[in-house]
Amino acid sequence: MQESIYNLIPKEKTPPKKVTKLYKSTIPGTIAPTGSTFGTQSLIIPVTNLNGSYIIQPNRFRSESGILGKSKNQKLAPIKHRHMGNNSLDIWAEKGSIHRSVDLGHQHSATKPQIPKLDDKPIMGLKQHKNFIATNAIDVILANPRRKQSEPDWTKKSAYGKVPPYLTQIKDTLKEQFYEEQYRKQLEQQEQDNKLQQMPEDELEQIRQGLKKKYDELNYQYQQQTHCRVFGTIGVKRRKENYEKELIQLEQDIEKLNKKYVFIQH
Structure with a gap:
């Protein structure tokens, strides 16, 4: 610390703060409150700890609320877990999960060769004194000559000239x-x-006369409108157009019914 004139000034002493003790409830925090709805997974009884007991039940699979199964906040008896390395075949054989053969051997399917380790190094410097060129030449000389495969005669096939x-x-x-x-x-x-079905002649003649009569009436009304050179209103003009459409339709119907045979569909 460097020397300074300010170090001669006495420092004020601050009294230490009083540490208040934390509140500690008499109710254990590992048990749910009476009628609690937090952490419930059942839809039949949506609350826990209905009896309001602060004592954990001695039975490991018995809930304080009386429902089936384990409670979420209940302390269970410790379970002895297995550690890595003790999963031997003898333990499973004692439980009856597997059965040993007479020779205490196990048959395994063929597996791939193991992957080489990182510290494995291949053996270097291996040499062979075999002359592959001379060996291949001798094999070719001593080999039987190949037979020349002739092109097959397609005309001698059993299906030649036949439809597939x-x-x-x-x-x-x-x-x-x-x-x-x-x-x-x-x-x-x-x-x-x-x-x-063919229409009877008398019925056909009756329909013809009715259409002609209707055609004459419409034609008479239409001729009364034709003398007007100027159509002053829209209604008069529209009425004249309707007369023309009906007269054309009646002419077509009469022309169809004037044929010798007329058939109708049911």
């Missing part, structure tokens, strides 16, 4: 589809013919 089976199958499939389509169209035509 897949083409025959496709042809039969198309023919079957064609017959089914013709049969379906024939049924539709028969149903349509059964629905058609």
Whole structure:
């Protein structure tokens, strides 16, 4: 510490702060309060510790609220866990999980070779005195000559000149589809013919006379409107257009009914 004139000034002494003791509840904090709804997982009884007991039950699988299963805040008896390295086959054999054979051996499936370790080093400096060039030359000289494969004669095949089976199958499939389509169209035509019925001559003549009478009435009303050169209102103009549409429709209907045979559909 460096020398300074300020060090001669006496420092004020501050009294130490009084440390108040923390409040400690008489109720144990490991047990849920009476009727608590925190940390519940059951929908049947959505509260815990209904009896309000502060004493942990002696039974390990007995809840203070009387429901089935373990309580979330209840202290359970310690369980002895296994440590790494003691999982031997003898322990599982005593439990009955596995059964040993007579020769106390276990059969394993073929596995891949182990991965080399980091400190493994390959053996260097290995040499072979084998002359691979001379060995290959001798093998080629002593080998039997290969037979020249001649090109096959395709005309001697059993299926030469015949239609392939897949083409025959496709042809039969198309023919079957064609017959089914013709049969379906024939049924539709028969149903349509059964629905058609020829109109009687007297009824047809009665309809013709009724259409002609209606045509004459509309034509008379239409001729009364044709002398107007100027159509002053929209209603008069629209009425004239409606007369023209109805007269054209009646002419088409009369032309259809003037044929020799008229059929109607049910």
